[in-house]
Each structure stands twice: as structure tokens, then as C-alpha cells.
Amino acid sequence: MSIAETIQNMGVVPVVVLEDTKDAAPLAKALTEGGLPCAEVTFRTEAAEESIRIMAEQFPQMLVGAGTVLTIDQVDRAVAAGAKFIVSPGFDPEIVDYCLEKKIPVFPGCITPSEVTQAVKRGLEVVKFFPAEQFGGVATIKALAAPFTGVKFMPTGGVNAKNLESYLSFPRIIACGGSWMVSGALVKEGKFDEITELTREAVSLVKQIRNK
Numbered sequence: 001m002s003i004a005e006t007i008q009n010m011g012v013v014p015v016v017v018l019e020d021t022k023d024a025a026p027l028a029k030a031l032t033e034g035g036l037p038c039a040e041v042t043f044r045t046e047a048a049e050e051s052i053r054i055m056a057e058q059f060p061q062m063l064v065g066a067g068t069v070l071t072i073d074q075v076d077r078a079v080a081a082g083a084k085f086i087v088s089p090g091f092d093p094e095i096v097d098y099c100l101e102k103k104i105p106v107f108p109g110c111i112t113p114s115e116v117t118q119a120v121k122r123g124l125e126v127v128k129f130f131p132a133e134q135f136g137g138v139a140t141i142k143a144l145a146a147p148f149t150g151v152k153f154m155p156t157g158g159v160n161a162k163n164l165e166s167y168l169s170f171p172r173i174i175a176c177g178g179s180w181m182v183s184g185a186l187v188k189e190g191k192f193d194e195i196t197e198l199t200r201e202a203v204s205l206v207k208q209i210r211n212k
Contacts, residue, residue: 003085003105004126006063008174011206015040015067015156015179023187024051028059030192034199040067040087040177043074049081056082072098079104089130091115096122107154111135116148126152126174133158138166145172168209
């Protein structure tokens, strides 16, 4: 099964910002126990690289990726630490081409027809749509999906439990990136039981939406 297919089966990708590496293992445990063994660890903090390494080593069953990747150096560091996929907030041809050359699954951010065209030219079938809510949400994705018939989308940014159904009910959306179950406040306060519960609710919600 490809990375994209695994992500599609989950329906939600927890987007994680970790300020302290000590939180990596308990967060991975909470997500796994909640039924969502996946994390997009964003390269927004100094703790990102080591957090990816901890998660990948201690929870080999997890699908751990790196998000907010802005440089080739970050790609190399993330993959060396154990990241299985790369997500970037925008379309950077240098990063995309490098990942394709190295056979690293990459999901670049695309919000315009020109960016999606660049992705299609490179043979990509799944792109990130970010920031989703600020750029028109599902309506914009549907408009983009019409001419680009072979492209699927992974919206992130402003997606939450309340609007998840509007996204996942459109078949060209494989999954949504979200941080509502792994908020910085919950992590900082060590409320990992609460994270597990919110994760379970997210998994249940995905099932409800897809079984309608």
C-alpha cells in the first residue's frame, strides 16, 4: 500500500507542533492508542527532527512524516530521522524535484491552477491544499478538481471536527490535516489521555462520514 493510500484509509493526518522532545513518545502513544498511528511533525521548532526520530524508532507501526519543510537540508534531516513522507506549505520546485529524484513521497502545497499544473507535470497525484479555509475551502478544491481530473487533495488549515464532513464527503479529498486533537496546549499540559480520546472521536467521525 502506498503512503497516499495509507493516509486515505486514515482520513485524518494529525499535524503536530512539538516544542520539547520529551513529548514525542507520549504523543505517539496517545495517537496510536486512539487509532490514528500517524503524525505530520512540522519543522517549525528545534525539537522537530529529534521528535521524528523518537516516534519512528519507538513506534515503528506509525506513519511519521515531516511537515512545513522549506529546504532540501530539512528533507535530508527528516528522512534520516525516519520520516516516511514530506509535506511543504507551498510548491517549491527544488524540493519537489529533489524528493522525486530520491523517491521520497512528497505532498506540496498547491492553491492555484498554476501550482497544480506544476504538480501534474511532475506526475504527482496528491497535493496539499493550504491554508484550506482561508483560500475558500471545499468550494475552491472542487473548482480546482474539475480541470485537473487526476489530482486528489489533502486540505490542511482551519479543518476541525465541525467542518471535517464537508471536506471528506468530496471524493477527491483523500484526507485532511488537522491539529484539533493534538493542540499545543494539550501537549504542553501533558493531557495525553485527552489527546487519545479526541483522536478516537476523530477516527469515529471519519467512519461515520464515509459510511453515509
